[in-house]
Amino acid sequence: MTTACLAPNGMSVFRGDAPATRLLVGTAKGVAVFERTAGSDWKLSGTTLDGNHISSLLIEPVNGGLYAGIHRGGVFFSPDLGRTWEARSTGLTIEHVYSLVSAVENGKPVVYAGTEPPSLFHSADEGRTWDELPGWRDMPGMDKWVFPMPPKIPHAKTLAVDPRDPKTLYVGVEQAGLFTTSDGGQTWRELDSYSKPDDKSYRDVHQIALRPNHPDEIYMTTGMGLYRSTDRGETWINLTHREGFRIGYPDRLIFSPVDDRTMYLCGAFSNPGTWISLHRANATVLVSRDLGASWQPASNGMPDPMTANLEAMSLYAAPGGFSMFVGATNGNVYTSDDGGENWRLIGDFAPVSKVDHYRLLLPGAVSSRQPAAQAH
Numbered sequence: 001m002t003t004a005c006l007a008p009n010g011m012s013v014f015r016g017d018a019p020a021t022r023l024l025v026g027t028a029k030g031v032a033v034f035e036r037t038a039g040s041d042w043k044l045s046g047t048t049l050d051g052n053h054i055s056s057l058l059i060e061p062v063n064g065g066l067y068a069g070i071h072r073g074g075v076f077f078s079p080d081l082g083r084t085w086e087a088r089s090t091g092l093t094i095e096h097v098y099s100l101v102s103a104v105e106n107g108k109p110v111v112y113a114g115t116e117p118p119s120l121f122h123s124a125d126e127g128r129t130w131d132e133l134p135g136w137r138d139m140p141g142m143d144k145w146v147f148p149m150p151p152k153i154p155h156a157k158t159l160a161v162d163p164r165d166p167k168t169l170y171v172g173v174e175q176a177g178l179f180t181t182s183d184g185g186q187t188w189r190e191l192d193s194y195s196k197p198d199d200k201s202y203r204d205v206h207q208i209a210l211r212p213n214h215p216d217e218i219y220m221t222t223g224m225g226l227y228r229s230t231d232r233g234e235t236w237i238n239l240t241h242r243e244g245f246r247i248g249y250p251d252r253l254i255f256s257p258v259d260d261r262t263m264y265l266c267g268a269f270s271n272p273g274t275w276i277s278l279h280r281a282n283a284t285v286l287v288s289r290d291l292g293a294s295w296q297p298a299s300n301g302m303p304d305p306m307t308a309n310l311e312a313m314s315l316y317a318a319p320g321g322f323s324m325f326v327g328a329t330n331g332n333v334y335t336s337d338d339g340g341e342n343w344r345l346i347g348d349f350a351p352v353s354k355v356d357h358y359r360l361l362l363p364g365a366v367s368s369r370q371p372a373a374q375a376h
Contacts, residue, residue: 001064003081004316006325006333008354009069009099009157010056012254012314020316020323024066024082025333026054028358029350031068031082034333042335042346048082053355060102062109065126069097071355075113077127088127094119101159103166110166112185114156118145118173120185133185141190145176146202149272149356157354160208162215170218170233172205178220180233191233199224201271209253212260219263219292221250223271228292239292246295247286251310254324256339257317262289264298264340266310266326275360281309285326287340298340308332308361312352327352329361 004014007026014020023034023042030050034042053071059081060067066078074089075097089095092113099114105124113121119136123129145154154176162168167184170191178191195203204223211217220227225241225248240250249268256262268275269282282305287298299306312327324336331348351358359365 001059001081002318003059004314004323004325005057005059005066006312006314006327006352007054007057008311008327008352010312010314011058011100011102012252013257014059014314014316015257016316016318019318019320022081023325023333023335024057025325025327025349025352026057026068026312027327027331027350027352028053030054031057032333032347032349033082034346041344044347044349047349049076049085052076055096055098055355056100058100058102058111060109060111062104062107063126065109067100067111067127069100069113072096075100075127075130088123089130090128091123091130091132092121093132094121096155098155098157099159101161101169103161103169105166112159112161112169114159114171116155117153118156118171118176120156120159120169120171122185133181135185135188139179139188142176144202145173147175158205158207160210160218162210163212164215170208170210172208172220173203174206175202175204175223177203178205178208178233191229193234194220194222194227194229194236194238206251207253209255209263212255212257214260219253221253221265221267223249226250226253226265226292240295246284246297252313252326254313254315257315257322258339259289261291262287263292264313264324265295266313268309272309272357272360275309276365279361280305280307281329281361282306283308283310283328285310285313285340285343299343300341301336301343301345302334309353309357311354311357329353329358 003022025032035045056069058067077088094115096116121130157174158172160170201223206221247267251267308328308330334343
């Protein structure tokens, strides 16, 4: 495989035996297809799933099937990496699919879909049928679950599977909390020791990432910063919650495939409630080579300040190195072939954005929805 994907809530690490030649980007208007040949740069070669807002993209590792989670559109499946598609939503009783993740059970692929409102669906037949996992309709504490922006409905924004045990999953709900199961989703419990009564946002979970060679070590980006747990989510420390930290609203986190002490973080300077008044998100990419103890800029070649927010980040690893990709709410897509040292714009098509985030940065956007300081 020489195909990589880039989407706001999708799979973020891809691998192949040769450099990537195809990049599928999930946007607010469909999937943009970028291609390159040896010695040339990326070019937009076409689009698929036109008119659909893509929330997530996933390539499962057993059969290589490609899945797209659609805002108000369920799940689409492609057997040929995006050249043809078909709807596969039978059993999905919630049409807004926010996040996707895959696991391998007894040599066969299993796919999970997180939705808005929050629930988790499971498919063991390549998306032909889906079953809703129990517990999500009557989870304790649901009276506190909230999302500040219309339609004010929380969503299962991030999913992760323990690579040692396909029945151990983590689900991050924005804004509700972090939940885990060790029996394939039959029972759940909340991991909430990171949450404090004086937090400015209530359990505002953005992404869960397990450290590749140490999966008991979990990293979680939130509206309150980046957290780390070394005991599978039982206890946490905040790595970035300090005044003036460059990314105050972190979103995507990726570990280097070369050294899992190195990680890349992207996001905005502050929460979306400030974007309208500032007229920019002031997003960037940072790198840490010591598991978050220190951070350095990794955005050379991008605008500074950046009006748009960076809401998708992925990488493709092959023998000899890896390429990185980020997508912005204004449609710009950037790539780096040197570990984030330098970036270049490879094109644009449509916003790469968590649902309506991109609208907050359009000219003339107004905060008629709610007080800006509360928007997350």
